[in-house]
Amino acid sequence: MNTDFYEVLGVSRNATDDELKRAYRKKARQFHPDANGGDPANEERFKEVSLAYEVLRDPERRARYDRFGPEGVMGTGGGGFGPQADGFGGLGDLFDAFFSGMSGTSGGGRARRRGPTPGPDAEVALELEFREAVFGAHRELTVDMPTVCETCAGAGTSPGTTVVSCAECQGTGEVRRVRQSILGQVVTAAPCARCQGTGESIPSPCPTCRGEGRHRVHRTLTIDVPAGVDEGSTLRLPGHGPAGVRGGPNGTLYVHLAVAPDPRFERSGTDLHTVAHVSMTQAALGATIQVATLDEEREVTVDPGTQSGEVVRLKGLGVPFLRGRGRGDLFVHLTVDTPVDLDREQRELLVKLAELRHEPLAPAAHGDGLLSKLRSALS
Numbered sequence: 001m002n003t004d005f006y007e008v009l010g011v012s013r014n015a016t017d018d019e020l021k022r023a024y025r026k027k028a029r030q031f032h033p034d035a036n037g038g039d040p041a042n043e044e045r046f047k048e049v050s051l052a053y054e055v056l057r058d059p060e061r062r063a064r065y066d067r068f069g070p071e072g073v074m075g076t077g078g079g080g081f082g083p084q085a086d087g088f089g090g091l092g093d094l095f096d097a098f099f100s101g102m103s104g105t106s107g108g109g110r111a112r113r114r115g116p117t118p119g120p121d122a123e124v125a126l127e128l129e130f131r132e133a134v135f136g137a138h139r140e141l142t143v144d145m146p147t148v149c150e151t152c153a154g155a156g157t158s159p160g161t162t163v164v165s166c167a168e169c170q171g172t173g174e175v176r177r178v179r180q181s182i183l184g185q186v187v188t189a190a191p192c193a194r195c196q197g198t199g200e201s202i203p204s205p206c207p208t209c210r211g212e213g214r215h216r217v218h219r220t221l222t223i224d225v226p227a228g229v230d231e232g233s234t235l236r237l238p239g240h241g242p243a244g245v246r247g248g249p250n251g252t253l254y255v256h257l258a259v260a261p262d263p264r265f266e267r268s269g270t271d272l273h274t275v276a277h278v279s280m281t282q283a284a285l286g287a288t289i290q291v292a293t294l295d296e297e298r299e300v301t302v303d304p305g306t307q308s309g310e311v312v313r314l315k316g317l318g319v320p321f322l323r324g325r326g327r328g329d330l331f332v333h334l335t336v337d338t339p340v341d342l343d344r345e346q347r348e349l350l351v352k353l354a355e356l357r358h359e360p361l362a363p364a365a366h367g368d369g370l371l372s373k374l375r376s377a378l379s
Contacts, residue, residue, distance in 0.1 A: 133231075142221075143220075144217070187272075280337065284305065
């Protein structure tokens with residue numbers, strides 16, 4: 001930033017107030033962002049010009065600047081340049097005054113949006129079954145929101161009547177006012193309060209919607225849920241939200257999805273996990289078991305010597321990819337069950353197996369206590 005404020009404004013150090021004002025207005029119009037396509041460099045120059053004028057226009061701060069330089073007026077403690085300086089209200093008001101002066105004139109300002117106001121956005125929740133989220137579904141959803149009035153087709157007028165131009169703004173949708181500022185005469189524009197910026201007035205409002213062009217009703221929508229959505233997914237449906245006032249386009253409807261859990265499967269992205277129980281003998285000797293999937297039961301081979309916690313991967317039996325072809329995988333977690341409630345013959349077989357494998361057992365495992373000893377003595 002150039003800290004020589006006189007050089008920034010292009011005036012001598014003994015310039016009068018009128019010379020300062022004329023120089024500022026010339027520089028401000030030269031570097032104003034709206035006059036330069038929003039060029040950041042010109043925006044910085046405009047800020048420098050505004051800062052220089054704000055300091056030099058005040059006799060006290062100008063004297064401090066002449067004596068001490070920028071440090072005398074831009075410090076935080078000595079009454080220096082701040083956001084709410086005396087009189088004009090600081091840099092923000094300089095911007096506001098100039099923006100207002102540019103609005104509505106050729107070559108500057110921001111054009112006001114014309115036409116009916118679009119309806120707001122709306123949000124609803126939809127709960128899906130697990131399979132619906134995985135494979136997709138067509139679901140009906142009842143919503144309560146503003147819809148185009150059937151009586152007036154959104155016009156807001158009684159049958160046989162039409163809208164007229166607003167008498168307050170003459171159909172422009174905005175009211176202009178003139179005020180004085182350091183830049184001279186400034187024209188400001190604001191939406192017309194009588195017609196809410198539409199530029200139209202309704203002498204005979206529709207009896208159904210009372211001139212709004214819409215009324216609140218229950219309606220049913222068919223929602224296409226794509227395959228592969230998950231808990232917390234949101235569907236964006238443009239044009240299915242609340243209707244706008246007096247024929248304005250509908251807003252967007254956001255459908256937040258909740259997915260009910262499935263007791264058999266746990267989902268992780270596009271993969272599924274399930275648990276399959278195998279007996280001790282199946283795990284030791286190997287077996288073929290049936291495992292439930294989202295499609296149909298599939299055979300899973302249990303290798304001899306399988307340990308509890310081992311995982312078998314079934315490719316392509318998971319969740320479809322939300323964007324693209326293919327599916328994730330199904331992971332089968334094998335749990336080896338320890339037998340309980342053994343009868344005498346089963347117990348004896350297991351004891352014999354333990355003896356053959358030289359595996360120590362608890363004393364009670366070899367028989368049924370005293371009764372077993374008596375039986376052995378009599379045999």
